[in-house]
Amino acid sequence: MAEARIILQGVGKRYGALWALRHVDCAFHAGEVVMLIGPNASGKTTLIKSLLGLVRPTEGLIKVNDEVIGSDPAYRRAIGYMPQISQFPATLTIGQLLEMMADIRELGKSELEDSLVEELGLAAQLDKRLSTLSGGTKQKVSAVLALRTRPSILVMDEPTAGLDPVSSKRVLQRAAAVRDTGGTVLITSHLMEEVESLADRVAYLEDGTLKFLLPVQEVLERTGAKRVSEALPRMLESNAMSNIL
């Protein structure tokens, strides 16, 4: 097994009386893509936000690259994040935004991977104001921001939502490339068919609880299904994972 890059130990998050995450213990390794799935309000986004430092867990701890995350933001240097909703300062141009983010990370041109700008058709639009972009183009900008810093941890929340099929494929190929170079990729998506070919393991969350975290192959073997999207309902109905929990 490759080194554990992200470790969650007893992580829980409570909003008022509601526990959005309950005692999550798991590890995500170098060189793998993990697909986070679960129904709405199952805790996927809270898990991701806890890892990113956007949400402060009520209990437990999270380690990234062997360091417990806390007030020091330096660990985020390794992370690329593509959020579900892409909203940027309205009057900045795409070029200014890219420059700003590189500036914040103190990265020079040679340290950035900008070929995706060209690949996603953004090169000719760098002078366009962000307020004038369609939702899909904003998603492309978001993908570029997440990937151009060559992250060793890539977190993507519904990365293909709003993207055309060609762009979706390109973005997912880039995610696969991060994995292939030893990175860790976490993806949440409702479009399981799109993402499952990429995934090495599947994490299923429900009511804030991590029900299982299994290799894709094992999920398929246990259920006799050919795809994760078919396997999941079978697993949940037959409670096939109860002996794993």
Added chain:
Amino acid sequence: MLKVFKYTLIDLARNRFVLGYALLMLLVAQGLFALEGDPTKALLSLVQVVMALVPLIALVFTVVYMYDTIEFTQLLAVQPMTRSAILGGQLLALATALLLAQAVGLGLPLLVHSPTMAALVLSLSGSVLVLVFAALGALIALKQREKARGVGVALAIWFLFVLVYDALLMWAMFTLSDYPIEPFVVPLAGINPIDLARIMVMLQVDLAAMMGYSGAIYKNFFGSVGGTVVAALILLLWIAIPVLLAFRVFKRKDL
């Protein structure tokens, strides 16, 4: 912090609301000076406009801008930078943009039509009110999750400072007119930053004489060096306390 400040300011420099604010102030100030032959009278009318409009615009604009940029703030918060740097940069940019708009809209007409000490104090008071109410706006936006609720709280606070507080003060003065309450009027007026700013300008145009015994007390206290320092300190606290609270809230906030 400076990087967030720089790009937020670039964004705000093209913001229609900020440009509209500069234009509105310019039109109002120019209009008043054009309609009123006596610059002192125009200045007095402008005082009333500034004391009502500036807090409203600074408060509402800050609240709305902070809500509208929440997703981008999240994106900044996942970069290797502290939350203090993010909020510091954003607040500094908001304050700078509003102050620049005010310098153009209010400062320029004052400089052209009424280059007096009273105009300078009005300009400075207006700037301080921008900072006070932008700070309050940031705190409201960070404390309230919903935008509509945040804007509602902002409007209620503006209403309280601009109308309700003065109405209560006047009611108290009228009801208790048989008692020597004037010594209490100074500290009570000092609590409200808008009243305090207004008093500082009024003292410069020597209207305190028209304000009766209360005016004399204001003049005795705020007209002195010590009183001016106290007034400045109170206004500074009105900026510092909301800003410090906003940093405290933002550091712990789930985004």
